[in-house]
Amino acid sequence: MNKKNNYTLGVLTSGGDAPGMNACVRAVTRTAFQEGINIIGVMNGYEGLINGEFKNWRGARDVGGLLRMGGTVLQAQRSKDFRTKNGQREAIRSMNEVGMDGLITIGGDGTLNGAHALAEQGIKVVGIPASIDNDIWGTDMAIGVDTALNTIMESVDKLRDTASSHARAFLVETMGRNSGYLAVQAGIACGAEIVLCPEFPTTVENVAEIVEDAYKRGKNHAIIIVAEGATIRTTELAHQLDALNVGFKTRMTILGHIQRGGSPTAFDRHLAAQLGIRAVQALLAGETDVMIGLRGRDITLAPLADVISHKRPVNMDTYNMVRMLAQ
Numbered sequence: 001m002n003k004k005n006n007y008t009l010g011v012l013t014s015g016g017d018a019p020g021m022n023a024c025v026r027a028v029t030r031t032a033f034q035e036g037i038n039i040i041g042v043m044n045g046y047e048g049l050i051n052g053e054f055k056n057w058r059g060a061r062d063v064g065g066l067l068r069m070g071g072t073v074l075q076a077q078r079s080k081d082f083r084t085k086n087g088q089r090e091a092i093r094s095m096n097e098v099g100m101d102g103l104i105t106i107g108g109d110g111t112l113n114g115a116h117a118l119a120e121q122g123i124k125v126v127g128i129p130a131s132i133d134n135d136i137w138g139t140d141m142a143i144g145v146d147t148a149l150n151t152i153m154e155s156v157d158k159l160r161d162t163a164s165s166h167a168r169a170f171l172v173e174t175m176g177r178n179s180g181y182l183a184v185q186a187g188i189a190c191g192a193e194i195v196l197c198p199e200f201p202t203t204v205e206n207v208a209e210i211v212e213d214a215y216k217r218g219k220n221h222a223i224i225i226v227a228e229g230a231t232i233r234t235t236e237l238a239h240q241l242d243a244l245n246v247g248f249k250t251r252m253t254i255l256g257h258i259q260r261g262g263s264p265t266a267f268d269r270h271l272a273a274q275l276g277i278r279a280v281q282a283l284l285a286g287e288t289d290v291m292i293g294l295r296g297r298d299i300t301l302a303p304l305a306d307v308i309s310h311k312r313p314v315n316m317d318t319y320n321m322v323r324m325l326a327q
């Protein structure tokens with residue numbers, strides 16, 4: 001085992017999986033080898049950290065083939081135990097047992113909260129944002145967002161074919177938890193009539209008016225994107241639109257976890273590579289309790305305390321673009 005400088009780095013993925021997590025694990029691991037340090041993969045996120053589920057990588061070949069793989073080979077889960085002080089204490093004990101000097105955590109807001117909790121107890125930790133929701137403050141994009149958006153776009157393009165053939169209005173529900181980011185971006189990329197999202201609530205009557213107007217203007221389909229966190233539930237909206245008789249008959253599709261799968265796009269592979277490399281370099285340079293992110297074209301560092309106390313907003317101008325272009 002390569003053990004220059006006697007430094008041992010751990011890497012884990014946690015929370016919901018996101019396409020590009022594997023590419024990021026590969027980048028972290030190979031940068032570690034490049035730097036001549038020891039690298040341990042932690043299985044099952046923080047749960048595996050508590051239970052000491054470690055996997056030693058001995059060389060670059062051990063992470064070969066990961067670049068194009070969706071999901072996460074390290075597995076990921078949301079650990080209830082780790083949210084407690086006891087769980088965190090057990091995790092620190094496991095880290096000490098294997099002599100882990102620093103940890104890189106790849107995941108969403110829960111993962112970054114966990115990273116900050118460890119840092120507050122003296123653990124050297126750097127977070128990398130990976131979540132299809134793109135709700136993480138301190139980065140323009142999280143790993144997985146671009147792939148999820150492309151999956152949504154391909155799905156809606158297919159739905160549009162059948163919607164047009166039958167003159168139907170299609171409600172398409174996207175993921176994103178409490179964030180409307182995916183829905184709004186998909187609305188632009190897919191030419192939706194309207195997007196329903198938690199940030200900019202609307203009424204059933206308003207949606208009905210917009211869809212009926214599209215019908216009157218001679219359109220042969222209407223796409224309505226509904227964020228899972230929107231104030232009006234997708235099923236309820238489908239029933240109400242049919243009851244209000246807006247011209248089109250209504251169908252709905254909940255895209256669900258298909259949005260989390262698949263091979264990462266070129267953008268996500270690049271982002272994963274850049275964030276992974278920079279995270280290792282930052283830790284070795286003595287940085288801790290920070291998240292590596294992308295702002296504009298720059299790879300930047302933000303204190304985890306700031307990251308977890310803010311939420312990335314959805315831009316109103318971007319939201320308005322959907323209606324502006326739905327003519």
Ligand code: F6P
Nearest residue numbers: 016108131132133175176177260
């Ligand atoms: O955070 C990613 C995400 O896919 C959200 O968009 C969604 O609300 C949630 O995870 C679903 O979680 P689970 O995979 O546990 O059903």
